[in-house]
Every structure is written in C-alpha cells, then in structure tokens.
Amino acid sequence: LTQRFRTLPEVCAAAVYSSRGGLSSVAADLDMSPSELSKRLNADKAPCDPRPLHADHVAAIVKATGDQRPVLYLVEMFMTDRDAQKRTAVNQLTKLLPELQNLLKTIKD
Secondary structure (H helix, E strand, O other): OOOOOOOHHHHHHHHHHOOOOHHHHHHHHOOOOHHHHHHHHOHHHOOOOOOOOOHHHHHHHHHHHOOOHHHHHHHHHHOOOHHHHHHHHHHHHHHHHHHHHHHHHHHHO
16 A cells, blocks of 8 residues: 555545545545545645644544545555565455456456
C-alpha cells in the first residue's frame, strides 16, 4: 500500500470512491456534505482552502466503507521489520483469495 499510495488521504479517497455507496453515502455516514468530504480527501490539491482529514474522519471512513486499507497503510508505513510486512501481506492475501474466487465464479456464471 505504501508503494501504491503517497499519503493517508489518498488511501482514504480510494476507500471512499470504491465503496458501494461512493462519496455521497460515505459523506452522509460522516455527517458532512459530499463536497466537504471531497475537499478533505483532496486537501493537498486545494492549498487555498485547506481542510485536513482528521483521525476521527479516517476511523469513520473505515467504519462506513468496511475498507481496512487506511489502517493497513498506517501499519505498513510504521512497520520496520520486513519479515513482519511480508507476514501481513500473506495474511491479507489469505483473506482476499476466497473473496476473489467467489467474484470470479460470479463473472463466469
């Protein structure tokens, strides 16, 4: 994840935009407007109107989307033990494989 995303807000944006309900649904769960959430997810792209993404927002995004990538990004970012990083990756793959297999079956049917 740390190779794919530069910042935590980028990971959160990916979680929001790839979620089932998208930006509007997640914004509603966070009790803010879609434009407000969008500005917070893209604060680095609007330096004239910076609206940071707070830790509470990150937790709420994970809860609303069910996407754990923001948490895993932080774990990966601060883990210095390469073997531990590899174990984490293997654990993630182990959890994702059955889901991917089910999705492939759905596509084939």
